[in-house]
Amino acid sequence: MKRRLWKFPGGIRLPGFKAMSLSLPLAHAELPPRLVLPLRQHIGAPAEPVVEVGQTVRKGELIAQAREYISAPVHASSSGRVVGIGDYAVPHPSGLTAPCIEIETDGEDRWTDGADTARDPDALSVDELRSRIRAAGIVGLGGAVFPSAVKLTPVPERPIDTLVLNGVECEPYITCDDVLMRTRAADVVRGARVLQRLVGAGRCVVGIEANKPEAAAALRQAVTDAKSDAVEVAVVPTVFPAGGEKQLIRVVTGREVPRHGLPAQVGVVCLNVATAVAVLDAVVHNRPLIERIVTVTGPGVRCPRNLIAPIGTPVAALIAQAGGYAVETPRLIMGGPMMGIELAGDGLPVTKASNCVLVEAAPVQAPRPALPCIRCGSCAAACPVRLLPQQLYWYAQSAQFDKAQDYAVFDCIECGCCAHVCPSNIPLVSYFRFAKTELAAAERDRHKAERSRQRHEERQQRLEREQAARAQRRKRPARTAAPAGES
Amino acid sequence: MTAAVGSPFITPAGRVSAVMRQVLYALVPATAVYVYWFGWGVLINLMLASVTAVVAEALMLWVRRRPLGLFLADGSALVTGVLLGLALPPLAPWWLAVLGTAFAIVAAKHLYGGLGFNPFNPAMVGFVLLLISFPKDMSMWPDPVSPQLHALGFLDAWHAVFAGYLPGGAGVDAVSSATPLDAVRTGVGLGHAVDAIRKGDVFGLFGGTGSEWVNLALLGGGLWLLWRRIVSWHIPVALLATLALLAGAFHLLSPERYADPAFHLLTGASVLGAFFIATDPVSAATTPRGRLLYGAGIGAFTYIIRTWGGYPDGIAFAVLLMNLAAPTIDAYTRPRLFGQVGSS
Numbered sequence A: 001m002k003r004r005l006w007k008f009p010g011g012i013r014l015p016g017f018k019a020m021s022l023s024l025p026l027a028h029a030e031l032p033p034r035l036v037l038p039l040r041q042h043i044g045a046p047a048e049p050v051v052e053v054g055q056t057v058r059k060g061e062l063i064a065q066a067r068e069y070i071s072a073p074v075h076a077s078s079s080g081r082v083v084g085i086g087d088y089a090v091p092h093p094s095g096l097t098a099p100c101i102e103i104e105t106d107g108e109d110r111w112t113d114g115a116d117t118a119r120d121p122d123a124l125s126v127d128e129l130r131s132r133i134r135a136a137g138i139v140g141l142g143g144a145v146f147p148s149a150v151k152l153t154p155v156p157e158r159p160i161d162t163l164v165l166n167g168v169e170c171e172p173y174i175t176c177d178d179v180l181m182r183t184r185a186a187d188v189v190r191g192a193r194v195l196q197r198l199v200g201a202g203r204c205v206v207g208i209e210a211n212k213p214e215a216a217a218a219l220r221q222a223v224t225d226a227k228s229d230a231v232e233v234a235v236v237p238t239v240f241p242a243g244g245e246k247q248l249i250r251v252v253t254g255r256e257v258p259r260h261g262l263p264a265q266v267g268v269v270c271l272n273v274a275t276a277v278a279v280l281d282a283v284v285h286n287r288p289l290i291e292r293i294v295t296v297t298g299p300g301v302r303c304p305r306n307l308i309a310p311i312g313t314p315v316a317a318l319i320a321q322a323g324g325y326a327v328e329t330p331r332l333i334m335g336g337p338m339m340g341i342e343l344a345g346d347g348l349p350v351t352k353a354s355n356c357v358l359v360e361a362a363p364v365q366a367p368r369p370a371l372p373c374i375r376c377g378s379c380a381a382a383c384p385v386r387l388l389p390q391q392l393y394w395y396a397q398s399a400q401f402d403k404a405q406d407y408a409v410f411d412c413i414e415c416g417c418c419a420h421v422c423p424s425n426i427p428l429v430s431y432f433r434f435a436k437t438e439l440a441a442a443e444r445d446r447h448k449a450e451r452s453r454q455r456h457e458e459r460q461q462r463l464e465r466e467q468a469a470r471a472q473r474r475k476r477p478a479r480t481a482a483p484a485g486e487s
Numbered sequence B: 001m002t003a004a005v006g007s008p009f010i011t012p013a014g015r016v017s018a019v020m021r022q023v024l025y026a027l028v029p030a031t032a033v034y035v036y037w038f039g040w041g042v043l044i045n046l047m048l049a050s051v052t053a054v055v056a057e058a059l060m061l062w063v064r065r066r067p068l069g070l071f072l073a074d075g076s077a078l079v080t081g082v083l084l085g086l087a088l089p090p091l092a093p094w095w096l097a098v099l100g101t102a103f104a105i106v107a108a109k110h111l112y113g114g115l116g117f118n119p120f121n122p123a124m125v126g127f128v129l130l131l132i133s134f135p136k137d138m139s140m141w142p143d144p145v146s147p148q149l150h151a152l153g154f155l156d157a158w159h160a161v162f163a164g165y166l167p168g169g170a171g172v173d174a175v176s177s178a179t180p181l182d183a184v185r186t187g188v189g190l191g192h193a194v195d196a197i198r199k200g201d202v203f204g205l206f207g208g209t210g211s212e213w214v215n216l217a218l219l220g221g222g223l224w225l226l227w228r229r230i231v232s233w234h235i236p237v238a239l240l241a242t243l244a245l246l247a248g249a250f251h252l253l254s255p256e257r258y259a260d261p262a263f264h265l266l267t268g269a270s271v272l273g274a275f276f277i278a279t280d281p282v283s284a285a286t287t288p289r290g291r292l293l294y295g296a297g298i299g300a301f302t303y304i305i306r307t308w309g310g311y312p313d314g315i316a317f318a319v320l321l322m323n324l325a326a327p328t329i330d331a332y333t334r335p336r337l338f339g340q341v342g343s344s
Helices: A126-135 A176-183 A185-199 A213-225 A245-253 A273-285 A315-321 A378-382 A389-397 A401-406 A417-421 A428-486 B016-038 B041-063 B068-072 B076-087 B094-112 B122-133 B147-151 B154-163 B180-189 B211-227 B234-253 B261-266 B270-277 B288-308 B315-332
Strands: A034-038 A062-065 A080-089 A097-105 A162-167 A203-209 A231-236 A268-272 A291-297 A305-310 A330-334 A356-361
Touching (some): A034 A080, A062 A097, A126 A273, A162 A273, A185 A231, A203 A213, A213 A231, A245 A268, A389 A401, A401 A428, B016 B076, B041 B068, B041 B094, B094 B122, B122 B315, B234 B288, B288 B315
Parallel strands (some): A162 A268, A291 A356
Antiparallel strands (some): A291 A305
C-alpha cells in the first residue's frame, strides 16, 4: 500500500554509517558494579529520593519519586545497596554535576515484588493505564525525554485523531530504534494499540526512514499478524531531520504544528517507537523504565553494536563490551553526530535519553578555520524551519540579540543542517545557542529588575501608608486636644 | 568564536573555494567561444585582470593583516578578476583591465571589509568606473567579422594591448566596430527600423555575430551551475524572464523601434549577468522571494537603460542599483516560518 507523504522545508542528505553497528546481534549489557542514576533524566522537576544511603534496594524498586505533574520517578535498575546520594557528573552539554543516586549492585539482579505479573492491557481502565505509565517513570525515548504520562493525557478541547510513532532515527550511526523494531515489532504494534486507546486516536502511523527496510518489513508483518488495520507503516524519505517531531508529523499527516505549539493542536500525539514498547512493558508487566537499547558505535570502537543497558551503567562499561577503544584519543558523543552532546569522559552514566554512544577519533588538527559568510543562502535552503541563518548569524555575531529574536532564533531546533552545508565552515549552531543563552539571561535580568522595582514600589507605598497613619494618629489626639486647649 | 562549541560534530560538506572553482569551470566553454570569435585580446584581458586581482588581493590582505594563504585560497578575487576580464573589450589598452580590477578589489571589496562584506559587486564597480571614466576605450569592440582581427596572432594582440596600436601601425579602431546593442541604439535614435539595422554584419541569427554564441555557451555554463546547485535558479530566471517580458511587450507594441526578446537575451552581457554576476551571493538578496524580486529588478533596469538610457548595455548599472536595494528586499521578503500561522 502506497500512502501519501508530504515534505518539510529544507533538510539535508547525510551518509548513514548505520551498518557498522548492525553486524552484531542485540545483547544485554553486563551488570556493572556500580550504577549512577540521575534524579532528573526528563524534562520537568527532578525526582526526590525516597531511599537512604546504606539501604538495600531491589531491581525495579522506586528510589526517587515525582512530586510535580511534569516529572518522572526513578527506579533501581538492579538490586544492591544505595551507597551515595549527591552530585555526580552527568551527560549534559554544560559538563556540570547533578543530583544522583549511586547503587552498588549485588550481582543478583533480584526483582522487586509485584513486577512481572502479566496483565491484559485491555482489562485496565485508561486511568489505570495512565497511572501505571506515570509510576513506571516513562519518558520520551527519542531524546526529548518528556514525561509520557503528561503527553498521554489529552484535553477535551483538543481531540486527537492520529497517533504518530517515530521510528525514523534520522541521525547517522544510531540504530537502537531500528534494532528495537526488528526484534520487538509485535510489541511496537501492541504498544501502539494501548497508546491509541489512551489518546483516543482512531489511526496510528509508524514513520520509518527508507534506509531501514528490515524494520519496516518486520512492522508490516506485525501489523498483518495483529489483524489491526488501524496501524499503518509509512516509509519516509531519508532526509535529515525527518525524525524531528514536527517534521515527521508534517511528512506523514501533512499538518504543520504551530510555532511554539504542541502536536495536540493539530490532533496528533507523537511518540518514539521505543516509548511505545516501554509503555507496553509498564502496563502489561508493571515493569518500570530501567533499561534501554544503546547503540555503541563509531570508528573509535572495535566492535560497534547495540546493547540493552541498565540505566545508570557507565559509558566505559558499554565501550568495553563493544570491544574497547580502537583509537588512542577517543572523542565521546552521546546521541548522534548532528545533535548529540560531547561527553567529558567515559565515567558518565547512561540515562533514559541515551540512545547512542558515538566514539570518534579526537581531531588531531585544528578544524578548518571559518571564513566570512558569503551570504550564499545554502543554510537557508537547508533549514527545516525556514529560518534565515545568514541573518541570524549576522545579528548573533554583532551581539544584536533583539534582532536575532525578531528573526526567530528561538525557533531554531539546532539540527545542524545550516552548519553542515556552510561553505565558509561557520559554526552557525554555536552562534545561535550563544544568542539564545544571552537572550534568556537578559530575560532573567529583566524579570529580576521588574521584581525588585515592584518590591521597591510596594515598600514605598507601605512607608507612605505608615507615615500617613502615623500622621493621622498624631493629628487625632491633637484635634481632640485642641478644643480643650482653646477652652 | 571560530571553532564550534557543541554539535554538530560531523565535518561540514561545502567549501567556498569549491564554489569559486566551479564558477570558473563554468566559464571555460564560453571563454573558448569568445576567443574564437573575438581573438586573443580576450585571453590577454583575462590574464591581466586575474593577475591584478590576485596581486591586489594579496596586497590588501597584507595591509589588513589577514591570513594570506587562507583568504587567497578562497578564490573569490580570481573570480572577480575573471568576470571583469570577460566584460572588458578585447584589445583595450592594458591599463584598463589593471585599473578596473585594482579598483574592484581595493575599493569595492577590501575598503568595505573584504570577502562577505562588500555591498556592491566588485567586478561591476570596476566595470562602471571604467565605463564612466573611459567611455571611448570601453566602446572599442573588435569586429567579429573583420578578417584583419582574425589574422592577428597572440603576440600581435599583445602588441595592440600594450602599445595601443596594431603591429602594422594602424589603430585598434581598424578592427573595431559598434556592438550590436550600440548599433541598434544609434540606429533607432536616427529613426531607422530595427529590422533594417539588423541587416548589418555584426548581427547574427538572434543577437550579435559571435556574441550570440558566447552567450549560448555562457547559458550552458550557467545551467551547469544550476544543476550543481552552486547558484539557485531564482535570480537568473527572474532576470532573464523580466528582460524577455519587457522586450516582448515593447516589441509587440512597435517592432520597428524595439528589438525582440531573443535579441535582448543573447546580446550584451545578459547571460553573463544573469548567471555569473547577479548571482554573486555577497551583494545579492538571499531570501527565495527576495531573489526573484532582485533578479526581476536587474532585468527591468537593464531593459530600461538599454532602451532609454545613455549607455548601450545596462547590466552593470542595473546590478549596482539592485545591490543597493538587496538588504531592504531581504528585510521585506522573510519566508513564512515552519509552523507560522497567518502573517507576521
